[in-house]
Amino acid sequence: MxxxxxxxxxxxxxxxxxxxxxxxxxxxxxxxxxxxxxxxxxxxxxxxxxxxxxxxxxxxxxxxxxxxxxxxxxxxxxxxxxxxxxxxxxxxxxxxxxxxxxxxxxxxxxxxxxxxxxxxxxxxxxxxAGKQAAFADVQGPATSSSPEAFEAVKAALGIHDGGAGGHVSVAIAGLGTVDAVVDYLDPNFVGLRTEDAMIRFFGRNAFGSVVGMTIHLFADGADAEAAGAAWGAWLNGLHS
Structure with missing residues (x-):
């Protein structure tokens, strides 16, 4: 090779x-x-x-x-x-x-x-700047490799084709309602920013893989494992 x-x-x-x-x-x-x-x-x-x-x-x-x-x-x-x-x-x-x-x-x-x-x-x-993050990496199920999988994520977040700069409010079981600014939006990626976190969504279904996300939590004592589990359940629920 x-x-x-x-x-x-x-x-x-x-x-x-x-x-x-x-x-x-x-x-x-x-x-x-x-x-x-x-x-x-x-x-x-x-x-x-x-x-x-x-x-x-x-x-x-x-x-x-x-x-x-x-x-x-x-x-x-x-x-x-x-x-x-x-x-x-x-x-x-x-x-x-x-x-x-x-x-x-x-x-x-x-x-x-x-x-x-x-x-x-x-x-x-x-x-x-200067803050360390509690970090979680979440991968969707195999079914999230389908061509329409990332569109389902954007729809569930309440994101439409208005570009970055808007706001979303999404209920996540175990976390409550997450209110965020959409700081990045294109066909393959979504970036959300809250007062103490950044949440990033990756439409890797376009590149032969599954949809994934990363969670960066900056609040003192943030529980990345719990956040990852909650968002993971949400992501899996979209593609079950």
Whole structure:
């Protein structure tokens, strides 16, 4: 099986200082992505998350890590941050690596996920900078791989094709009513933000998988396990 390289570049303005963006990329990943396994050594050549190596460590403007494996595999993440006026930053993020099969579909999925994750990073820095999150990852049942599965999620949330910026109010058994701002909306992804949480929905049925979601809770003492179970029951109920 031959590896084919890819490179995804995403640039965005973030309402936060370079240090806040740098800290989010290196310390606060539970708040916008997922908790990274492994302790990060804050130096070039040090151990990075998930078995990677830190290849660039220049706080607060540059950070990179890289993971190499068999068969030509590599995965590299580059964060280049520039200071803008009024406490803002410009982030140039590059994800490069290899894909071994189903290249077009996998690349399309990775590029669209990158846009969503980078938006979520910006939301984290603007509203929750410096906070660690209680995190839950929830996957829908096998039936949520159907073509219409993500539309069912948006309908259940009360989201229509009005774009981001609206509000939703949804009752979740065990949690009560969740009132949120729709901070991201496109055919494959939905982002909700409350006063103390971000909830992200992934229509991975479009890329050969199942619908999923992540929950990022910032309130003191938040119970991610309970929230994951409650949202998981809701998600399963849509596709039972």
């Amino acid at each position: 031959m590896a084919k390289e890819f490179k995804i570049v995403h640039e965005s303005e973030i309402e936060g200082t370079p240090q806040q963006v740098f800290d989010a990329a290196t310390q606060g990943t539970s708040g916008w992505l997922w908790p990274m396994e492994g302790e990060l050594e804050p130096r070039s050549g040090g151990a990075g998350p998930m078995g990677s190596v830190v290849t660039v460590w220049e706080p607060p403007l540059r950070y990179s890590n890289r993971m190499d494996g068999e068969g030509g595999f590599f995965n590299q993440l580059d964060f280049d941050i520039a200071e803008l006026p009024d406490g803002k930053s410009w982030l140039r993020y590059v994800h490069s690596g290899v894909i071994f099969e189903d290249w077009d579909n996998q690349y399309d999925g990775a590029a669209k996920h990158t846009a969503f994750y980078q938006h979520t990073l910006g939301q984290y820095v603007k509203f929750f």
